[in-house]
Amino acid sequence: MYIARIAQNIVDPAQAILGYQELITEEVREAGPSDALPDLEKILSAARELNALIKRLLDVETPDSRNAPSLDRLLRHDLRTPMNAILGYSEMLIEDFADTLPARLLEDIAKVIHEGRNLLAQIDETLDRSVETEEESQPKFDGTIAADLARTMAVRPSPVTEYAGRILIVDDTAANRELLSRRLHRDGHAVVAASSGEEALRILDRQEFDLVLVDVLMPGMNGIELLGRLKSDRRFREIPVVMVSGLTDDDAVARCIKAGAEDYLRKPINPVLLRARIAACLERRRWRARENQYLAQIEFEKERANALLHAVLPKQVIKRLAEGEEVIADRIDMVTIIFADIVNFTEFAARTPAAALVRRLGDLFTRFDALADQYGIEKIKTIGDAYMAAAGLPDPRADHALAAVAFAKALLAEPSGTLGCGPPFLLRVGIHSGPVIAGLIGRKRFAYDVWGHTVNVASRMESCGIPGRIQISQTTFDALGEGRVNARREIMDIRGIGKYTTYLLE
The missing domain is CATH 1.20.120 (Four Helix Bundle (Hemerythrin (Met), subunit A))
Structure with missing residues (x-):
C-alpha cells in the first residue's frame, strides 16, 4: 500500500x-x-x-x-x-x-x-x-541520514545589498553544478565548481572564496563532514557555507546550522530564494570583514597607547592603574637620586640651530634611556638639559647606591660627541641617597615624580660638582660600603643646606 x-x-x-x-x-x-x-x-x-x-x-x-x-x-x-x-x-x-x-x-x-x-x-x-x-x-530516511552524518559534525553555533563575490559550488551531480554555475554567473559572481569534498579542499588551498555552496549528500566526504573540516580550519572558518539538499525535515536543517552552516537551501532551488540568500550571506561577510578591520585598528591603537604609556610610566605603576588604583603614592625609605647636567649648555644652545639642537639632545638622552634600562635605573624626567633618574623605585633594591654610581659612570663614558657636529658634551653628575615620596600626579600630561629633601640634596650635589666628575653625598658614600669606591672627601658650603660632607669620585 x-x-x-x-x-x-x-x-x-x-x-x-x-x-x-x-x-x-x-x-x-x-x-x-x-x-x-x-x-x-x-x-x-x-x-x-x-x-x-x-x-x-x-x-x-x-x-x-x-x-x-x-x-x-x-x-x-x-x-x-x-x-x-x-x-x-x-x-x-x-x-x-x-x-x-x-x-x-x-x-x-x-x-x-x-x-x-x-x-x-x-x-x-x-x-x-x-x-x-x-x-x-x-x-525514516532523513533521520537515518542525520544519524549517519552526526559523527562528522563540529558543533558551533537589514536590507540586503547585492554585490558580486567568488563562490565555490560543491556537488557530486554535474547537472546541479552546471545549473548553479550558470545561475550565479548571470548574477555577476565568479564561480568555481568541485565534484567532491576532497576536490573542494584542494581548490580552497589554492584560491580564496567569499561563499561555499555544499550539497549535503555526497559519496566519500559528505557535506556535513566537509562543513566540519572548513569550520575547524582557521584559514576557512570565516567563509560562509550554505548547505544544499533535498532533505526536508527541520532536524536536518537544524543539524546543518548547528554544525556551522550560514544557511540552508532545499532542492530544487528556487532562483529568487537562491539570489536572496547568497546576497545576504555575501553582505554579512562584507560586514564581518569590515568589523574585523575595525577590531584590528582598535587593537593597533590600543597597542600604541600601551607603548606610549610604558614610555611615560613605570610598568609597576601601569599595572596598579589597570587594577583600579586611583591614587598612586608611596613613601620609600631609601632611594638614590641621580642628576646629570650638560655643562655650558646655554651657550651651546645660543649658537646652534633649533633643529640641530633638538636632534643632538634627543640622541644623547635616548642613549641615556638605554643605559637606564641596562642598569635597572628608573628615569624620572628631563628638565631642560638635565637628566634625572632614581635607583630603588618603584621597587626597592638593596644595591641602589651601587647601581646609581655604575649608571653615572656609564653616563660620563657615553661618547656623546660622536653624533652630529660640534664638540662633545661635558656632563656634571650629582648623587644623593635617602627617603622620598613617589607618585603619579596630574590628569593631563601626567607624570610619575619624586619629592623630598633627598631630591633637593641630589640636585645640589650636581650643581656644586665639577665638570666631567661625579659628586656624591655622605649618605650615598655610606650606602656604597667601605672600600667600594675611590673618592676625595670634601667639606662644602652648600646653599640652602650649609656645611656638608661630599665625595668626588676618582
Whole structure:
C-alpha cells in the first residue's frame, strides 16, 4: 500500500513532464531556435531519468524495514536530482528565449515547470502522510541520514545589498553544478565548481572564496563532514557555507546550522530564494570583514597607547592603574637620586640651530634611556638639559647606591660627541641617597615624580660638582660600603643646606 500510494501520486506528473518535453524538443529541432536545443536535451534526459527512477520504485513490491530507507532516499533525494535539472533549465529557457520561442512553446515549458512543482508537492505530501500513519518505529530516511552524518559534525553555533563575490559550488551531480554555475554567473559572481569534498579542499588551498555552496549528500566526504573540516580550519572558518539538499525535515536543517552552516537551501532551488540568500550571506561577510578591520585598528591603537604609556610610566605603576588604583603614592625609605647636567649648555644652545639642537639632545638622552634600562635605573624626567633618574623605585633594591654610581659612570663614558657636529658634551653628575615620596600626579600630561629633601640634596650635589666628575653625598658614600669606591672627601658650603660632607669620585 505504501508504494501504491506513492506511485499513484507521482506517476502522472512525471509522465506529463516527459510528454511535454518530447513535444517541445521535437518542435525546436524542426523549427529552431537551435541555440535552445542543448538545454532542451538536458531537460529531456532528466525527464527520462525521472521516469526511470519512478519505474524502479514501482518494481519494488513489498518494502520492509531493510529497504524502506532506500525507498525514502529515492523519494527524498534521488528524484530531486532530475527534478532540479528539469526546473532549473526550464526556467533559464524562459529567461533566455522569451523573445525567440513561439508563445505556445513557452506555455508548454511553463506547464513542465508547473507539473514539476506539482510532482514535488505530491512527494512531500505523500511522505508526510506516511509518517502520520506508520508506526513510530517506521524507518525514516532523513533521520537515518542525520544519524549517519552526526559523527562528522563540529558543533558551533537589514536590507540586503547585492554585490558580486567568488563562490565555490560543491556537488557530486554535474547537472546541479552546471545549473548553479550558470545561475550565479548571470548574477555577476565568479564561480568555481568541485565534484567532491576532497576536490573542494584542494581548490580552497589554492584560491580564496567569499561563499561555499555544499550539497549535503555526497559519496566519500559528505557535506556535513566537509562543513566540519572548513569550520575547524582557521584559514576557512570565516567563509560562509550554505548547505544544499533535498532533505526536508527541520532536524536536518537544524543539524546543518548547528554544525556551522550560514544557511540552508532545499532542492530544487528556487532562483529568487537562491539570489536572496547568497546576497545576504555575501553582505554579512562584507560586514564581518569590515568589523574585523575595525577590531584590528582598535587593537593597533590600543597597542600604541600601551607603548606610549610604558614610555611615560613605570610598568609597576601601569599595572596598579589597570587594577583600579586611583591614587598612586608611596613613601620609600631609601632611594638614590641621580642628576646629570650638560655643562655650558646655554651657550651651546645660543649658537646652534633649533633643529640641530633638538636632534643632538634627543640622541644623547635616548642613549641615556638605554643605559637606564641596562642598569635597572628608573628615569624620572628631563628638565631642560638635565637628566634625572632614581635607583630603588618603584621597587626597592638593596644595591641602589651601587647601581646609581655604575649608571653615572656609564653616563660620563657615553661618547656623546660622536653624533652630529660640534664638540662633545661635558656632563656634571650629582648623587644623593635617602627617603622620598613617589607618585603619579596630574590628569593631563601626567607624570610619575619624586619629592623630598633627598631630591633637593641630589640636585645640589650636581650643581656644586665639577665638570666631567661625579659628586656624591655622605649618605650615598655610606650606602656604597667601605672600600667600594675611590673618592676625595670634601667639606662644602652648600646653599640652602650649609656645611656638608661630599665625595668626588676618582
